[in-house]
Amino acid sequence: MTQPADINPFPLKGTSVDTLVATAPTSVPAALRKLYFLRFAFAAVWAALLFATADTLSALTATLLVIYPLFDVACAVIDIRSAQVNGQPVRGLYVNIALSTLTGIGLAIAAASGIPAVLRVWGAWAVTAGIVQLIVGAARRQLGGQWAMIASGSISTLAGASFIAQAGKDGASLHTLVGYAFLGGVFFLVSALRLGRTHTKA
DSSP: OOOOTTOOSSHHHHHHHHHHHHHHHHHHHHHHHHHHHHHHHHHHHHHHHHHHHTTSOOHHHHHHHHHHHHHHHHHHHHHHHHHHHTTOOOHHHHHHHHHHHHHHHHHHHHTTTOHHHHHHHHHHHHHHHHHHHHHHHHHTGGGSSOHHHHHHHHHHHHHHHHHHHHHTSTTOOTHHHHHHHHHHHHHHHHHHHHHHHHHHHO
C-alpha cells in the first residue's frame, strides 16, 4: 500500500530541520540590526558630549575617550556570542577586542601627555580597526546591509592616517574625533536599516 504524499513519515525530525532552516539565516541579521542601532545611539550621544568638552583635555574628556573603545569591546563580545550560535566566523571580532582593549589603555596613558598623543593612539586604532571592520563586513556580505560596514572600515582607515598626520601639526584638536564618531554611527544606522529590509524580504 502506498503512503499518501502529503504525510511526513518522520514528523518530529522534519519539523526540527524545517525550523532550523527557517530561523538560522535570519537570526544573525536580526541580532546585528539591534546591535547596530545601539551603536548608532551611543555614537551620537558620545559625539555630542565630546563636542561640548573637546576644547580642553579635562578628566571628563579623557574619560569619554577611554569609554569609546571599551564600548567597542562590549559590542564585539555581544557580536561574538550571536555569531558563534549561528556558526559565523568570529576571528576578526577577537582581533577587534584585542585592538580596542589596547587602545583604551593607550588612551588613558596618552591623555596625560596631551592632545597630539591622543590623536596618535586614536589614529593607529582607527587604521587597524578599520581594516578589521572592512574584512568582517566583506565576510558577512551575504547577510545583507554590509556595504555600509565595508565603506565605514575604509573611511576609518583613511581617517586614522589623517589623525596621525594632524598630531604633528600646530593646533591639533579633538573636535575631529567628533565627526569621526558620528559618521561611524551613521554607517551603523544605515547598515541596520538595510538589514531590516533584507530581513523583511527574507
